[in-house]
Amino acid sequence: MRATGKCVRYMTPKRYLALDGLRGVAALAVVFYHAPWITHFSDLQIARNAYLAVDFFFILSGFVIAANYAAGINDMGDLRVFLTKRFFRLYPLHVAILLALVGLEIVKWAAQGEGASDVAPFTGPNSIPLLAENLLMLQGVGLEDRLGWNPPAWSVGAECVAYLLFAWAALAGFVRRGWPIAALCAVSFVAYLMIASSAGTLDVTGRLGLVRCLAGFSLGVAVWLYSPRNWFGAPSVADAAALLALAIMALASGGATVLIIFVFVALTATLKDDCGAVARLLARPAAQFLGRVSYSIYLTHMPILYVFKIVLKRVAHIASHTGPHGQMLDIGSSWLGDALFGTVIVAVLLTSWMTYRSIEEPGRRFGARLVQAVERRCDRKVDIGERARAPT
Numbered sequence: 001m002r003a004t005g006k007c008v009r010y011m012t013p014k015r016y017l018a019l020d021g022l023r024g025v026a027a028l029a030v031v032f033y034h035a036p037w038i039t040h041f042s043d044l045q046i047a048r049n050a051y052l053a054v055d056f057f058f059i060l061s062g063f064v065i066a067a068n069y070a071a072g073i074n075d076m077g078d079l080r081v082f083l084t085k086r087f088f089r090l091y092p093l094h095v096a097i098l099l100a101l102v103g104l105e106i107v108k109w110a111a112q113g114e115g116a117s118d119v120a121p122f123t124g125p126n127s128i129p130l131l132a133e134n135l136l137m138l139q140g141v142g143l144e145d146r147l148g149w150n151p152p153a154w155s156v157g158a159e160c161v162a163y164l165l166f167a168w169a170a171l172a173g174f175v176r177r178g179w180p181i182a183a184l185c186a187v188s189f190v191a192y193l194m195i196a197s198s199a200g201t202l203d204v205t206g207r208l209g210l211v212r213c214l215a216g217f218s219l220g221v222a223v224w225l226y227s228p229r230n231w232f233g234a235p236s237v238a239d240a241a242a243l244l245a246l247a248i249m250a251l252a253s254g255g256a257t258v259l260i261i262f263v264f265v266a267l268t269a270t271l272k273d274d275c276g277a278v279a280r281l282l283a284r285p286a287a288q289f290l291g292r293v294s295y296s297i298y299l300t301h302m303p304i305l306y307v308f309k310i311v312l313k314r315v316a317h318i319a320s321h322t323g324p325h326g327q328m329l330d331i332g333s334s335w336l337g338d339a340l341f342g343t344v345i346v347a348v349l350l351t352s353w354m355t356y357r358s359i360e361e362p363g364r365r366f367g368a369r370l371v372q373a374v375e376r377r378c379d380r381k382v383d384i385g386e387r388a389r390a391p392t
Contacts, residue, residue, distance in 0.1 A: 014067060014068055016064070016067075016271070016272050016274065017274050017279070017282065017283040017288065018238075018271040018272075018274045018278070018279035018282040018283060019060055019063075019064070019268065019271050019272060019282075020282075020287075020288060020291035020292070020294075021281075021282030021283060021284070021287030021288055021290065021291045022056070022060075022267070022271065022282050022287075022291075023056075023057065023060055023290075023291050023294045024287055024288070024289070024290025024291035024292070024293070024294045024297070025282070025287060025290060026053035026056050026057060026294070027053070027290065027294035027295075027297040027298045028290060028297060028345075029050040029053045030050060030051070030053050030054065030152065030297075030298060030301070031297065031301045031344070031345065031348055032047050032050050033047060033048070033050035033051050033053075034301065034302060034305060035047070035337075035341055036305055036308075036309055036327065036328055036329055037328060037329040037330075037331040037337045037340065037341075038328075038331055038332075038333075038334055038337045039334055039337040039338050039341050040334045040335075040337075040338055042337070044250070045249070045250055045251060045252075045253060046246070046249045046250040048253075049248075049249045049250075049252065049253075049257055050249070051202070051203045052202060052249065052257060052260050054155050055202060055212065055216050055260070055261060055264060056264045056267075056268075057155065057216075057298075058155070058159070058162075058212070058213050058215075058216025058217050058219075058220065059216045059217070059219050059220040059223070059261075059264050059265060059268055060220060060268055061159055061162070061216075061217055061220060062162070062166075062216065062217035062218060062219060062220020062221045062222075062223070062224075063220035063221070063223045063224050063268050063272070064220070065163070065166060065217075065220075065221075066166070066175065066220065066221040066224035066225065067224045069082050069166075069170065070170050070175045070176060070221070070224065070225075071176070073167055073170035073171050074171070075171075076171075078171075079167055079171055080374070081371050081375075082163075082167055083163070083164075083167065084367055084370060084371055085364075085367050085368070085371060086160075086163050087367065088363045088364055088366055088367025088368075088370070089360075089363070089364055089367065090137075090156055090159075090160070090295075091137070091363070092359050092360065092362070092363030093295065093296060093299055093355060093359045093360050093363065094134075094137070094150075094153060094156060094299065095135065096355070096359050097150050097153070097299050097300065097303060098131065098134055098135065098149060098150065100303060101126070101149050101150060101303055101306075102131070104303070104306065104307075105121045105122055105126055106121070108121040109121040109122070125146060125147065125148040125149065125151075126148060126149055127148065129144075130144060130146075130148030130149060131148070131149060133148070133157075134148065134149050134150070134153065134157075137156070137157050137160045138157060139153055139154050139156075139157040140153075140154045140155060140156065140157025140158030140159070140160070140161065140205075140209065140210060140213065141157060141158070141161060141207075141210055142205075142206040142207030142208075142209065142210055144206075145206060147205055150299060150302055150303065151302060152298055152299065152301075152302055153299060154205050154209060155209070155213060156299075158209055158210045158212075158213035158214075159213060159217070161210060161213070161214070162213055162214055162217040165214070166217070166221070175221065175225075176225075178225065178226075181218075181221060181222050181225050181226075182222070182226075184218045184221075184222070185218060185219060185222040187215075187218075188214075188215035188216070188218040188219050188222075189215075189219070189261070189262075191211050191212075191214075191215040192212070192215050192216075192258050192261050193258060195208055195211065195212060195258075196254075196255035196256075196257065196258035197255055199255075200254050200255050201254060201255065201257065202257055202258060202261075216261070216264075219261070219264075219265050220268060222265075223265060223268045223269045223272075227269035227270075227272070229272075229273060234269075234270040234273055234275060234276070235270070235273075235275040235276030235277070235279070236276065237266060237270045238266075238267065238270035238271050238275070238276040238278055238279060239276050239277050239278050241263050241266040241267045241270060242267060242278040244263050245260060245263045245264070245267060248260045248263060292356060293349070293352040293353055293355075293356045295356075295360060296351070296352035296353075296355040296356045296359075296360060297348055297349070297352045299355075300348060300351050300352055300355060301344075301348045304344060304347050304348055304351060305344065308340070308343075308344055308347075309327065309329060312329055312340075313329070318330060318331065
């Protein structure tokens with residue numbers, strides 16, 4: 001909805017219930033991927049491939065951003081609205097988590113002074129330079145070879161780059177033209193294939209991670225531009241694509257996991273209409289709850305796992321060894337690992353609900369109020385200008 005003159009009304013994002021629910025399920029899958037001790041699921045291929053949920057996030061983000069903003073970025077005022085809303089959607093929770101982790105490092109520093117900690121604070125992945133990168137949302141552009149502070153946040157930084165490029169492309173009119181998106185779509189598929197071929201996996205970060213993000217985001221934009229609405233057979237295709245995605249997650253390994261990118265594109269294109277058995281399942285309250293708090297789940301689960309590991313090491317004196325995602329605790333029993341991880345899931349969900357209510361939503365509303373205040377000021381200027389030009 002637009003205002004008079006050159007001002008723009010703030011854009012109200014459209015909701016896609018099935019895709020929202022799937023985003024929540026994907027966020028929970030990432031938590032299982034980062035399990036820091038042995039469980040009955042930790043050796044399953046579907047858990048090892050759960051990192052692929054991040055690629056679904058990229059594709060879904062490209063689709064949702066294009067669906068809600070591609071036609072609404074026409075001048076610098078629109079651009080300011082878009083960037084302001086994106087900033088206040090992402091940054092408040094991101095910086096709150098960083099502050100909490102800084103507090104944890106201060107506790108570590110105090111504990112080290114009493115000989116209770118054997119790890120130097122503000123070093124390694126929790127160094128001051130990496131903190132500065134995270135505060136500036138540069139953690140996803142590949143300035144460093146390692147992830148720091150809150151590792152999953154690398155994808156948030158990479159998406160910020162995608163937002164900026166999308167805004168420029170929309171302002172230039174490229175997003176609404178078929179051939180640039182078609183060309184970018186082809187390049188994106190090739191980029192994914194090259195990553196899978198060279199790295200033997202899609203689980204890459206740094207500069208390759210940024211390429212991975214831009215490729216997925218571009219495919220999502222292409223889904224918005226090219227996929228028809230309510231096309232014949234979409235519910236059946238969505239249900240089949242969901243089953244195929246589960247099969248690839250459960251069976252594929254190495255570079256073969258790239259096949260799931262094609263399936264994610266099909267899922268996004270078909271589930272957007274909220275039709276089919278899978279869509280109905282994802283529209284249920286439990287999945288919708290996960291969808292609402294998915295960003296909080298994604299950003300809070302690693303700090304919560306850090307706290308659990310600290311308590312288990314210091315209080316229960318459980319030893320650890322180096323694993324695929326950092327230190328793995330030697331729990332010894334898969335049943336005990338299951339019980340502990342169940343406790344983690346409960347803690348993550350409760351924390352995510354609280355951070356959603358106390359940080360995410362207030363931040364989003366503040367951004368919306370800020371946009372409206374700017375628009376009202378712009379409206380007044382336009383009105384004054386029109387009255388000044390009116391004949392007396």
